[in-house]
Amino acid sequence: MSVPDRTHVSSTLLALTAALWLTASASAQEPVSWGEELIFHTFSIAGVDPATGESGVAVTTRNACVGNGVPWVRAGVGAVATQASTRTAYGQELLDLLEQGMSPQDALDAATEADEGRENRQVGVVSIDGRAAQFTGSGPGAWAGHRSGPNYAAQGNVLVGPDVVAAVAQAFEGSEGSGRHLADRLVEALEAGQAVGGDRRVGRQQSASVIVVDPREGMARRADGQTVHINVCQHLTPVAEVRRIYDAVSGALGFRELSLPAGNDVWQVKLIMHALGYFRPDDEGVDRSAESMTFDQEIAQAVDAFRSEQGLSTPQSGGTPSGFVDAELVPLMWAALEAAGLARDLRMTIRDATRIRR
Numbered sequence: 001m002s003v004p005d006r007t008h009v010s011s012t013l014l015a016l017t018a019a020l021w022l023t024a025s026a027s028a029q030e031p032v033s034w035g036e037e038l039i040f041h042t043f044s045i046a047g048v049d050p051a052t053g054e055s056g057v058a059v060t061t062r063n064a065c066v067g068n069g070v071p072w073v074r075a076g077v078g079a080v081a082t083q084a085s086t087r088t089a090y091g092q093e094l095l096d097l098l099e100q101g102m103s104p105q106d107a108l109d110a111a112t113e114a115d116e117g118r119e120n121r122q123v124g125v126v127s128i129d130g131r132a133a134q135f136t137g138s139g140p141g142a143w144a145g146h147r148s149g150p151n152y153a154a155q156g157n158v159l160v161g162p163d164v165v166a167a168v169a170q171a172f173e174g175s176e177g178s179g180r181h182l183a184d185r186l187v188e189a190l191e192a193g194q195a196v197g198g199d200r201r202v203g204r205q206q207s208a209s210v211i212v213v214d215p216r217e218g219m220a221r222r223a224d225g226q227t228v229h230i231n232v233c234q235h236l237t238p239v240a241e242v243r244r245i246y247d248a249v250s251g252a253l254g255f256r257e258l259s260l261p262a263g264n265d266v267w268q269v270k271l272i273m274h275a276l277g278y279f280r281p282d283d284e285g286v287d288r289s290a291e292s293m294t295f296d297q298e299i300a301q302a303v304d305a306f307r308s309e310q311g312l313s314t315p316q317s318g319g320t321p322s323g324f325v326d327a328e329l330v331p332l333m334w335a336a337l338e339a340a341g342l343a344r345d346l347r348m349t350i351r352d353a354t355r356i357r358r
Helices: 006-027 089-099 104-113 165-175 182-195 238-250 265-273 297-310 331-338 342-352
Strands: 041-047 054-061 073-074 076-087 119-125 134-135 144-149 151-155 208-211 226-232
Touching: 041 076, 041 119, 041 165, 041 182, 041 226, 041 297, 054 073, 054 182, 054 297, 073 089, 073 208, 073 297, 076 089, 076 151, 089 104, 089 119, 104 119, 104 134, 119 144, 119 151, 134 144, 144 165, 151 165, 151 182, 165 182, 182 208, 208 238, 208 342, 226 238, 265 297, 265 342, 297 331
Parallel strands: 054 076
Antiparallel strands: 041 054, 041 151, 054 208, 073 076, 076 119, 119 134, 144 151, 208 226
């Protein structure tokens, strides 16, 4: 009599346990008090980076707050996108099964087989080792489909056509091995899908989101490893807004214009700071030369000193950029001039320089 292979027995028991658990959980009905069914007709990509161990999801749709229902990630485990007639429970259930050692395909098979509403679902799952599995039911509506490859699963429904998912997949594949952050690559893939048409509906609220987790020590400030969570709940161009936020927060070169400020307003700041004794107090005045109209470190330090005297934030106290002059500061500058009895004469000096002659 042959001895059963322990690996086979273990995997069989795991699959049976998972099927029984999913059957019980999937059959449970959502409370009536939750209101209408949660539906996110959309396109998304779930991906992992084998070089860093990151996993993440990027998604957009013409419904509000897509980031609250579609993307699910777990550090060191993988990522799930659950959409169309969205069963949010798929997120944690599938990640649990992956963490227990089940393959993405076996986990997804067990989950969908236990779900009576599966034909209205669309799900993509990718494990941290790069394997992917997807399911698109018959009910999400045209166009609906999916495509996967090493380290990603891209899927969509109610789209302008198959070119959307193809563009998402091609963009992600094209950035493989580039060394770029996973979040950056996921957003780029979303942009590629949007560029060829995306969701075919018009006149609807739009949203987009990207979530990434990183299991490496010291990479996240949160215990769950979350490093990126951008959730644009409603915007006319949500994918572009996700990109803007990502680039601005990460400090990517190009998210803003870089130039040395120069102009008549800079001269006025120098004039006022001089009158108050913060800028070149020993000089007789500030002429209107090209040098005087250029913002430099010297005037920035003068402004910082004035801000400090006014009890406002400075680079040393609160991270305000050096030399920061805004609408809040200007009235304080003039109030200081008034208190010193200098405002009238200075206004007359500035008056001619600020005359409109066009």
